[in-house]
């Protein structure tokens with residue numbers, strides 16, 4: 001590989017190539033119709049975090065969309081390990097994707113498609129980087145409704161992001177950095193790549209429905225339970241977010257990230273709050289726990305071969 005693998009590598013047709021050279025056929029329905037599911041795991045200091053949970057969600061998503069790939073969990077896991085090893089990245093954002101593929105020439109019947117498995121590993125991505133986490137994010141509650149669960153199941157990780165991207169532009173127009181979408185009843189749901197939590201009087205709540213069950217969200221719920229601070233999964237009104245003591249978002253792309261302004265108004269004293277900070281620190285400490293992590297074997301990088 002001539003290009004710098006540290007810029008990222010991809011798995012296309014079961015071959016590892018520099019990410020800049022990775023291409024998808026234009027007739028693939030993953031591209032033409034967002035007919036795909038995917039998952040994103042991360043590697044921190046050379047170790048995958050909760051990879052099994054990401055694999056569970058990825059395989060469940062493929063089942064729900066009637067997709068099939070000729071690799072079992074172990075084979076996918078091996079490919080992701082090999083990909084990160086080939087990149088040499090110690091902190092990586094690792095995406096696995098299944099697209100519908102393309103129907104037989106002249107047909108629009110998805111049953112004639114051969115589904116396609118792809119993956120890539122690139123340098124770690126932050127929605128809010130560590131410096132931004134010190135001040136906290138400015139979030140707007142978007143006027144944009146998330147595509148309803150009756151149309152697209154949000155528990156299947158999907159590329160239906162036109163609402164999210166419009167919400168982001170709306171946020172930039174209003175001087176904010178990111179946005180949360182709402183449902184038809186004006187409850188907040190999820191944002192571009194994250195779940196949301198509010199802290200009120202020491203109690204935590206996060207939207208129960210209309211959201212992807214994030215692996216980071218789950219980790220925060222477990223941490224809350226372990227520290228005697230139960231998290232309620234329930235409807236969260238837009239006004240509850242505006243009036244909360246603390247607000248934070250969770251994502252594989254950055255972990256637990258404080259929100260200190262909502263729609264221009266300060267949350268609390270406008271600084272990341274104590275509950276958010278404690279959960280953020282606990283989240284990163286879990287990255288040292290063998291039970292939650294898997295070491296990448298970087299020595300596997302040379303001469304990677306796949307064979308199930």
Ligand code: PLP
Pocket residue numbers: 040190191192193194195211212213214215216217250251252253
């Ligand atoms: N909601 C949406 C729509 C997402 O795309 C993501 C992750 O990308 C999340 C929530 C957070 O999920 P996780 O914590 O598993 O990254």
